[in-house]
Amino acid sequence: MSNEQILTDLAAIVEEVAGVDQAEVTADKSFVDDLDIDSLSMVEIAVQAEDKFGVKIPDDELANLKTVGDAVTYIASNV
Amino acid sequence: MSSSNDVVVTGLGATTPLGGDVASTWDGLISGRSGVTKIQADWAERFDLPVRIAAQLAKEPAEQMARVQARKMDRCEQVALIAAVEAWADAGLPREPATQVDPERLGVVVGTGIGGALTLLSQDDNLEHFGLRKVSPLTIPMLMPNGPAAWVGLSFRAEGGVHAPVSACASGAEALAMAWRMLRADEVDVVIAGGAEACICPLPLAGFAQMRAMSTRNDDPAAASRPFDIKRDGFVLGEGAGMMVLERASFARARGARVYGRLAGIGTSSDGHHITAPHPDGTGAARAITSALRTAGIDPADVGHVNAHATATAVGDVAEASAIRSSIGDHAVVTAPKSSLGHLLGAAGAVEAIATLLAIRDGVVPPTLNLDHIDPAVQLDVTTEARKVELTAAVNDSFGFGGHNVALAFTGA
Numbered sequence: 001m002s003n004e005q006i007l008t009d010l011a012a013i014v015e016e017v018a019g020v021d022q023a024e025v026t027a028d029k030s031f032v033d034d035l036d037i038d039s040l041s042m043v044e045i046a047v048q049a050e051d052k053f054g055v056k057i058p059d060d061e062l063a064n065l066k067t068v069g070d071a072v073t074y075i076a077s078n079v
Numbered sequence: 080m081s082s083s084n085d086v087v088v089t090g091l092g093a094t095t096p097l098g099g100d101v102a103s104t105w106d107g108l109i110s111g112r113s114g115v116t117k118i119q120a121d122w123a124e125r126f127d128l129p130v131r132i133a134a135q136l137a138k139e140p141a142e143q144m145a146r147v148q149a150r151k152m153d154r155c156e157q158v159a160l161i162a163a164v165e166a167w168a169d170a171g172l173p174r175e176p177a178t179q180v181d182p183e184r185l186g187v188v189v190g191t192g193i194g195g196a197l198t199l200l201s202q203d204d205n206l207e208h209f210g211l212r213k214v215s216p217l218t219i220p221m222l223m224p225n226g227p228a229a230w231v232g233l234s235f236r237a238e239g240g241v242h243a244p245v246s247a248c249a250s251g252a253e254a255l256a257m258a259w260r261m262l263r264a265d266e267v268d269v270v271i272a273g274g275a276e277a278c279i280c281p282l283p284l285a286g287f288a289q290m291r292a293m294s295t296r297n298d299d300p301a302a303a304s305r306p307f308d309i310k311r312d313g314f315v316l317g318e319g320a321g322m323m324v325l326e327r328a329s330f331a332r333a334r335g336a337r338v339y340g341r342l343a344g345i346g347t348s349s350d351g352h353h354i355t356a357p358h359p360d361g362t363g364a365a366r367a368i369t370s371a372l373r374t375a376g377i378d379p380a381d382v383g384h385v386n387a388h389a390t391a392t393a394v395g396d397v398a399e400a401s402a403i404r405s406s407i408g409d410h411a412v413v414t415a416p417k418s419s420l421g422h423l424l425g426a427a428g429a430v431e432a433i434a435t436l437l438a439i440r441d442g443v444v445p446p447t448l449n450l451d452h453i454d455p456a457v458q459l460d461v462t463t464e465a466r467k468v469e470l471t472a473a474v475n476d477s478f479g480f481g482g483h484n485v486a487l488a489f490t491g492a
Contacts, residue, residue: 017147018147019145019146019147019148040216040217040220041216043216044215044216044217047212047213050212
């Protein structure tokens with residue numbers, strides 16, 4: 001799966017959970033600082049991403065995924 | 080007669096089985112509509128529940144707010160917020176920026192009987208069937224009974240105290256009583272107060288049905304809720320919310336607010352008798368009413384109308400009738416709004432308090448539906464049609480499992 005495809009699918013999850021327009025969900029954006037996503041929503045996004053991409057995102061890894069790009073890279077290298 | 084220590088009502092909001100706002104709800108009450116219908120969901124049949132009817136919301140709450148906001152909130156929280164938004168606007172208060180009220184002088188009191196039962200039960204199903212990962216991280220804020228109050232508080236940036244009284248079916252009225260105390264103590268200038276409930280789902284229905292507290296008149300939903308009638312067979316579960324904006328009279332006057340009337344006095348008491356059954360003589364209820372009239376400085380003879388709790392249970396209605404006769408007398412025009420609305424549990428007292436106040440404003444008492452043959456033990460003037468009557472003062476009763484009694488005394492503007 002290409003990074004572009006992961007980004008597209010992840011952006012759809014972020015929109016579903018947090019209501020952020022998919023177009024806003026770009027690699028350089030911070031989940032907390034730029035997209036205003038709280039920790040509870042991050043947990044929901046992680047669970048949906050696990051199901052969508054077939055990866056495991058343990059809590060200690062989730063804490064390191066500061067930006068959308070971090071998440072895309074993590075997912076790409078762990079599928 | 081009004082003094083600066085008075086508590087006035089300046090805004091009303093509601094979403095009920097009769098309508099999505101106060102105007103449609105009040106119109107439904109006055110015109111004698113029933114909000115009771117057949118439950119369409121498949122579970123009533125699947126669990127072979129003896130009760131297949133309920134008073135379901137006229138307007139879906141989730142469709143009235145942004146999708147992402149709705150998914151973070153239990154249905155009970157959604158209805159609270161919808162009613163609060165209406166009440167706030169009705170009070171002529173701007174939302175953004177909320178410059179007219181200092182946040183530290185704004186309080187919120189929203190009661191609920193059960194809270195986020197739908198969330199609790201659906202998330203328990205998730206845990207059972209799909210495991211931990213499928214339990215939403217929003218489970219706790221969605222199920223906690225202070226959730227409706229907290230969401231209203233957040234939405235209007237109330238920093239003067241957010242409270243959530245839980246006293247079963249008296250919760251909504253108790254919230255208004257608590258607001259009255261906060262305002263009289265000069266802790267805040269404005270309070271958004273009321274009640275919210277939304278738990279029409281299998282377990283609550285099964286539990287109430289097992290208590291034999293509910294009507295099973297499934298073949299005739301509109302005739303099922305029959306307060307004070309000799310053939311009453313229990314209450315009909317409803318859902319909804321009612322909110323008031325209450326203010327210190329001096330504050331309301333200074334900002335030039337339109338005033339519906341005064342919450343002139345409140346009375347609360349407890350039966351000390353039984354976990355669910357009311358005291359058969361209604362002595363606790365009578366003490367609450369007497370206390371409301373005393374704090375209001377109203378003579379029982381001047382109470383022209385009682386908006387009764389009357390859920391249509393065998394014992395409750397007669398005990399309340401006895402309480403009304405002993406504390407007020409038999410001269411007041413009585414109505415039982417649950418004949419039309421169903422029983423909104425923790426929202427009931429708030430929605431019915433709104434009806435009580437509007438009865439004074441409009442000089443009309445809504446009809447009690449399905450009262451074909453009044454129970455001879457009631458001995459009150461219960462109206463079966465919309466009755467025109469000049470009112471200066473009216474009382475709203477609310478009682479809850481656990482022996483909670485609340486009475487609210489309203490006067491006109």
